[in-house]
Amino acid sequence: MQKTILVILAITSLLLLHAQEVEAPPQPAKQEEQVATSQKRLRELTLVELDKKNHRAREAGEIAAKFKSISTIQNIDLRITEYLRLQKRIAKLQKEIQNANHRQADLAEEIRAGLLDTKLSIQESERLVECRQYMDEFARAQRLMTLQLKKLNDNIQGLILKLPPPSTFTTRSGLKMRLVGTLPNAFYISENCVPDALFDEVRTARALQREPFISANYPNTNATASYSQAVAFCKWLTSYEFNTYVLPDIKQLQILPDFNALPEKAIWSTTVWAPDDVNYSRAVERFGIKFQTIWDPQHLLSDLEYTGDLPDASYKNLGFLVITHVKTGIRQRLEMLMKAVNDETPEKETEDNK
Template structure:
């Protein structure tokens, strides 16, 4: 009986009814997990398709955006050309200048937009290149990427043409600005009214009347902290007479320094916000006495000063005796213009530079560009002030 029990136990062990050792069952690994354990770089197919779809959608949206922006720029460039023609027809020179400056700024803004589009084009090309590297790409996706690459290249070519158009558009604007004639008159910072005289290349400005007592004192002896502005008074000041040629020239030099201090040349400290108009030399912003050539032009106009005036050109005698006398005493005479014949029957005669008479005063002249640049500066100052008053568009 005992032997039977032993055989039965051995039989159970052989047939596997009773385990020799207790073991914990291990769950079967999934194929994807097994592959991931074997190679950590393996990607899930569904995830790859999702990423490809996201990249394609981003490329598609960016292409739609760039095409829309390209069309907007085309319409804006065409609008600039039409606006330029309308601006050139404006009879008001100041308004014409302001319109031309605005057009130049608009063209510059469009040019900056094209530059930003160029950067976005490079980014789009990179996106397309990365998307083409994906494995297992569907045929329709590959076809779309090839077409997107072609469209992106065409956008780049179009942007180059737009840049060329905008650059060429800026030159006519600058030429139109320079061709605007100088104003018929202007008032200096010192309160002297200057009026345009002559025509064409012979244009120059002359003071509307002889320099007055108040204007002379404001320049020669300005108050502390004063910028030689004309004193505010209701009664007109008489002409400054009894003045020598030397003192009149001294007045012109002081006036020039005071005016140039206020007349800032364009495009200085303006951060290229305005067209780069060629700067005139200092000789175009000086105030001097008229010379003999300008006297000839003044005598042909209706300009008639209230007193005799100095002319900063030598007087040449008509007879040999006077000429020999001048050489003998080593003196020279300057021209005095007397259109009202206050001194004699002749409208011009010669006088020593240090001579002074109650009927003798002076007028001043300046280059035609002085008025042009002064108006230009006033326009830019006004535009700067208008921009400073505009509220900033800050996000809420």
């Protein structure tokens, strides 16, 4: 008897448990509630998108207004900084548009799926259609804004490049470069002869196949280098600076006095020495020897302002300058300011944008 009762109780428990696991089929009223929630969600999301779109429009307006005001800044570095900050804001805005496009694409898909529900009421259907129209409008506006921002960004880039190059800059290796000449033929030339401390360090480092130790300041004593050594130094400098540095030719050296940049030493040039001397020209042709032109405005080596010497010759009063294209200075300034802008904290940006 007891066994029977226990069996009956066990079976009853099992039945009761099974009954809890099986859900009761949803009632029609609950389904409607879920649909309504979904539509509400879609409408809310649409409103959120609208809000963000308006925010972006305001941001775009502020960017445009800021752009107009930058041209009045006199200080070139400050102007470039502001342009770069503006480009940063543009990039951020473009990213936001991109994200909005993705979200809205998903949302549009949901709306499209929602509209396929045959049990939608007219009112619900109209609301979904309205959401879809918003999505279309958002898409158009975002496309337009994308184009406008790209155009503005290109415009800013062009304006940055048109700005006058800096009058001086310091290379990564510590050489101070100054701008000489008139655009478009201007170029940068080292203010002083390449110092012997740097020259010797580079020569030693290359021999030992290690990186040279670069100092912030070098004593102003010129490197006693031959032409061949000066050319090798320029090759190293080019690879180190990621910009081309070469020795000047005579025409480039000849403009230095016009810019109060007369060197204190005699200077190597890339111009091959070619005096009007039949004997010399026949000899160099026959024997395959070349002399390089030295510019000696202070007459330290001889009584002549221009003289030729062997590429392997070196004298303590003979040094070399390095030159680089004007784009190097422009690029170097841009990189420096870009790094500063990129390192700025958002608070700093906000502070500066007020």
